[in-house]
Amino acid sequence: MAIRKFRKKMKLITYIITIAFVVSSLALYIMTQMNYSKSKNYAFKLNGNKVSMENIARNKYMVSRGNGVKVEEKVYEILALNKTIEDELSQQLADDLKIKISKKEINKEYSKIEDSVKDKDQFNRMLRAQGYTKASLKKEIGKSLRAMKLIEYYVENVKISEEEILSVYNENKAIIFQDKGLEEVKDEIEKSLSKEKGNEEYLKAIYDMKQAMKIEDIREQIKDNFEKAQLEKLGIKFSNVEYDKVLLGFINSGEKETQAREKTENYLNAQAKLLNLAKDYKVAIEEELPLDLKVREAYKNIFKKVKNDVSYTDEDLKNFFKENSSDYDTYASVNSYIAELEVKPSLVDKEATQAKAEKILKEVNKDNFAEVARKKSEGPTASRGGDLGTFSKEMMVKEFSEAVFKGKVGEVYPKVVNTIFGSHIIYIAERNDEAGTARASHILIKSKVSETTNAEYLKAAKETVNKISDGEIKFTDLPKDKYVINSLYTGINEAGYIPGLEFNEELVKEIYKVPLNKVSYKKINEKIYIFKKIKETPFKKAKYNDVKSLVKEDYIVKTAMETLKEKLK
Known part of the structure; x- marks a missing residue:
């Protein structure tokens, strides 16, 4: 794991300004x-x-x-x-x-x-x-x-x-x-x-x-x-700000600049067509509006008119249902409480990590540092001999930074340095005290959870399961400092997808296996989960008459979208 300081997004629950603490x-x-x-x-x-x-x-x-x-x-x-x-x-x-x-x-x-x-x-x-x-x-x-x-x-x-x-x-x-x-x-x-x-x-x-x-x-x-007119498409003028907002959107999605500019031109051309189409459909758009709102209003009102013009027969709807019948099936799903007990190395585990690092410290020196780092470091920089490149004081966690800016340049720091990432052996290659920058390498030994610690966590999980089962506590009572996940998740499907938690096939398999309302726990990939399935919906094949109203709405929407797409070509 990199030892650079975690920089959390300091959100002020707003999209107006983001205050982010970053490097110098x-x-x-x-x-x-x-x-x-x-x-x-x-x-x-x-x-x-x-x-x-x-x-x-x-x-x-x-x-x-x-x-x-x-x-x-x-x-x-x-x-x-x-x-x-x-x-x-x-x-x-x-x-x-x-x-x-x-x-x-x-x-x-x-x-x-x-x-x-x-x-x-x-x-x-x-x-x-x-x-x-x-x-x-x-x-x-x-x-x-x-x-x-x-x-x-x-x-x-x-x-x-x-x-x-x-x-x-x-x-x-x-x-x-x-x-x-x-x-x-x-x-x-x-x-x-x-x-x-x-x-x-x-x-x-x-x-x-x-x-x-x-x-x-x-x-x-x-x-x-400053904002000014940049180009005109089909009689609609676009400013440099409007153009660059679209361009940056494509750039941020991974497009190269040449392709992004081409897509921007096409996108703005489509917007111009849409605004012109509004005139054909006699959709009144307020002139004194930002472009985004004009386009949104035009699309919303044109689409409403196109939908109203869609005609269909019962045969059309039945054929549409046959072609898309699986979309209307009710697939198996469950709702379940899920809590994840955060498993951390104990003090004994950390002491064992430090002892391992101290043993390496005795055998390493400035001449063999890179070679030992390649063999024994457990960090992502191992392949390059532990080299972290040049960094400032603020870029590293406090303990690491203090050692680098206190130790002798050209020497291995004489003590093992412990941080949230594990135990480090540090070689200080260069330092500019006036600029507050340095270049260093490190050998990282990560703290691992021992079998003894795992057993203690499993024991704690079992006790929690018993307390929830006996009604002594609820899932909502579980302490937040010990449980990194604790919520009710709905619509969990058999493929292993948990909305809000992404995929976890092994956990989902266990949830489906246990009886309804039984509180259980399971250790999966170094994580301990406590769960309780409270609802199970079986698979049900859709029948046309039961979902006719949904089919009709989908048919109208799909036909309207195809019509509008054709008109905007």
């Missing part, structure tokens, strides 16, 4: 982007408010990070600037609507992030690496929470009519709302519509603000990155 390369990147002059330390003014180069740099990093396939820098620069503008407009809109966030809310979210990094010194180093102070991070958290509350404002204040609810119910009652009356699902539909329409209203508001915004005092290096 981001700090260096931001500094080169800022390049402040004495006369001006901002990128531009938006409606009189100064917008910093630092925000654009961070957004560029967030837009570009994680892309396995590279695209020209201009794409990232255009999208980063656009996001920065939309973020600022969001804050200005929140000002207009007098939306506020309390210090208590900010401190609560800040504590969540701080608590997720156990080592406070490491946390502070990470803050500095990304160019934050405690105060500036809290400021960003406040903006993020405020942006969330702004969207919530639109969701809560949107009006949903009874007609809209009834329309959604009628469109989906055959498939999604099977055997459920309107009153049973009314609240669910209303919440879904409120979220959809509220988000649309928010996007419209930001779009309107973009059309009316005043940009001035622009720094020269970003002047060419």
Whole structure:
């Protein structure tokens, strides 16, 4: 296992901003982007408010990070600037609507992030690496929470009519709302519509603000990155931002840039055809809408009209059922509680690992280090003699980093170093104390769970099974610090698929085997599972008359999709 520090995604339950603690390369990147002059330390003014180069740099990093396939820098620069503008407009809109966030809310979210990094010194180093102070991070958290509350404002204040609810119910009652009356699902539909329409209203508001915004005092290096018309397809104009969003979507899905640009052209051409088709179907699309919403509205309303035009006979439906009969069969499935007991090496196991590492330490030196690492290291760098390459202090867990930056360069560190990954023997090849970087190799001996420890965990699992069976405790009472998985999983099929847990054929086989409502446990691949099957649905072959309404809806949808696809060729 690599010894690089786990970097958890610090989510503020929002898609407006993601605060990610990363290595110091981001700090260096931001500094080169800022390049402040004495006369001006901002990128531009938006409606009189100064917008910093630092925000654009961070957004560029967030837009570009994680892309396995590279695209020209201009794409990232255009999208980063656009996001920065939309973020600022969001804050200005929140000002207009007098939306506020309390210090208590900010401190609560800040504590969540701080608590997720156990080592406070490491946390502070990470803050500095990304160019934050405690105060500036809290400021960003406040903006993020405020942006969330702004969207919530639109969701809560949107009006949903009874007609809209009834329309959604009628469109989906055959498939999604099977055997459920309107009153049973009314609240669910209303919440879904409120979220959809509220988000649309928010996007419209930001779009309107973009059309009316005043940009001035622009720094020269970003002047060419603002949104502007880039190309025209069938009379529909697309901006550079609209083009680059689609392009980056294809890039992120693994396409090479040449293929991604070709697919982007085809995609935008299809959007232009769709918007033109709306005119043929006399579908009115509001002009003052973002492109995405225009396309969505056009497709939704055209598809509704095409569906209404689909005609069919009973013979058509019967033939469709014959061709797709397996789609209507009820396949065997079970619902089961599943809990996974986290099995960890005991203190005795860790001591045994350290003893093994100390024995290797006695025989290794700087000359034979790479050879011994290839033979005895249990980490992924074994094949290259344990070489970890060059890294900064922040990139490694505390114990490892301290040893590398304390030990003698050109020597093997004199002690075994223990971390969450196991026991390490370290050779320090190079170090630049001023830059805070080093190059080192290591031999990793992983801590393994012994048979004795396994037996103790199995004993604990058996005791838990007995307590659940006797009604002393429930699955929901199992301690979260000991059980990494603990939930009710529904629709588990015979192929071994557990929705929410992916495939685990051996576990599913055991669940199917045990009687209904019997609590059992099983050790599978070094993991211990406790489970209780509470429902079993047998396979049932579908009959046409029983599923006729579903067949009709599927036939109409499929025919409408084929018709629309043909028209968009």
